[in-house]
Amino acid sequence: MRLSKKGEYAVRALVEIGFEAHLRPNSLIQISTVAQRTNIPEKFLEQILLALRNGGVLKSKRGVEGGYSLAKDADEVTLGEVIRLLDGPLAPIPCVSKTSYEPCSCPDQESCGLHIAMKQVRDAIAGILDSYTLSRLIGEVQKHRTSKTTEWQFDI
Amino acid sequence: MRLSKKGEYAVRALVEIGFEAHLRPNSLIQISTVAQRTNIPEKFLEQILLALRNGGVLKSKRGVEGGYSLAKDADEVTLGEVIRLLDGPLAPIPCVSKTSYEPCSCPDQESCGLHIAMKQVRDAIAGILDSYTLSRLIGEVQKHRTSKTTEWQFDI
DNA sequence: TGCATTCTTGATAATATTGATAGACAATAC
DNA sequence: GTATTGTCTATCAATATTATCAAGAATGCA
Numbered sequence: 001m002r003l004s005k006k007g008e009y010a011v012r013a014l015v016e017i018g019f020e021a022h023l024r025p026n027s028l029i030q031i032s033t034v035a036q037r038t039n040i041p042e043k044f045l046e047q048i049l050l051a052l053r054n055g056g057v058l059k060s061k062r063g064v065e066g067g068y069s070l071a072k073d074a075d076e077v078t079l080g081e082v083i084r085l086l087d088g089p090l091a092p093i094p095c096v097s098k099t100s101y102e103p104c105s106c107p108d109q110e111s112c113g114l115h116i117a118m119k120q121v122r123d124a125i126a127g128i129l130d131s132y133t134l135s136r137l138i139g140e141v142q143k144h145r146t147s148k149t150t151e152w153q154f155d156i
Numbered sequence: 157m158r159l160s161k162k163g164e165y166a167v168r169a170l171v172e173i174g175f176e177a178h179l180r181p182n183s184l185i186q187i188s189t190v191a192q193r194t195n196i197p198e199k200f201l202e203q204i205l206l207a208l209r210n211g212g213v214l215k216s217k218r219g220v221e222g223g224y225s226l227a228k229d230a231d232e233v234t235l236g237e238v239i240r241l242l243d244g245p246l247a248p249i250p251c252v253s254k255t256s257y258e259p260c261s262c263p264d265q266e267s268c269g270l271h272i273a274m275k276q277v278r279d280a281i282a283g284i285l286d287s288y289t290l291s292r293l294i295g296e297v298q299k300h301r302t303s304k305t306t307e308w309q310f311d312i
Numbered sequence: 313t314g315c316a317t318t319c320t321t322g323a324t325a326a327t328a329t330t331g332a333t334a335g336a337c338a339a340t341a342c
Numbered sequence: 343g344t345a346t347t348g349t350c351t352a353t354c355a356a357t358a359t360t361a362t363c364a365a366g367a368a369t370g371c372a
Contacts, residue, residue, distance in 0.1 A: 063369025111300035219340025
């Protein structure tokens, strides 16, 4: 029942990118900067940001002064969307997935107890993650950061 | 965010064992029988049942007429307990796990957006699975089975 | 133009996890 | 004492995960 590092890094990087956009609208942020601030291996982060770009969450610009920025407003990006992009379906087992259903090996799905229970789990997870927007996340982070350390604000 | 085959098989096997106990109290059921009824590879199932036994969910008896049965009442076994035994913590990331916490690599956990969100996911998953008893599951399965096919009852 | 910068792409390596199999061993009932 | 059934340990193949490398392509600027 684990989120992969990819999914974890994706969310943390997005928060950083979204936070930057919040501080300096229309600015771009480089992979290397995000990697430094988040402790994510740079080359690995590269792949992740690319996936987010291809998934329509980020947009990018190459060359000097290039970098990444959000492709849409932060309140149109959900955690569910991000995690699905990097980690695939949210459902604990494929036979309860809405977005990518696959039958399981049990003799009869209708009477399969696991199926019945996991449908509820799936709905709970999707309910939380699909309604959790990046902007909400950034808001929470901001609250913590600004209340805790002031010098941080100048550190950027 | 996936449940492993081990976890999946464990639940399905337990339902089968519990169902048997419900039909014939004090009876034992053999690995091979469970394997046949559930389509689970027998030798793999062996390991799983062993883990459940060592975890206190099942008890066993060797030799002729031996087999497995529940070690406690079906309404004292929860899905959360079973899945933790086979798959480890329910938490999507270790830094929000209550049963086996581990710090993550993010610069500051308190202000980590992922942390904040995943705590909610963890609570939702645990809330469902830790209150979902085996007896409830068996009840659901029984409803489906008896309402759907009658011949099945004699098939055992 | 040429050059530095930055993202893009594909390949590859290292490691961990998963799913599964094999075989020797121990207990039980008859 | 023998057939049956669970116990335990080792091992394996396949796959997924995590991460790195290197060559390439776009961009801006001198």
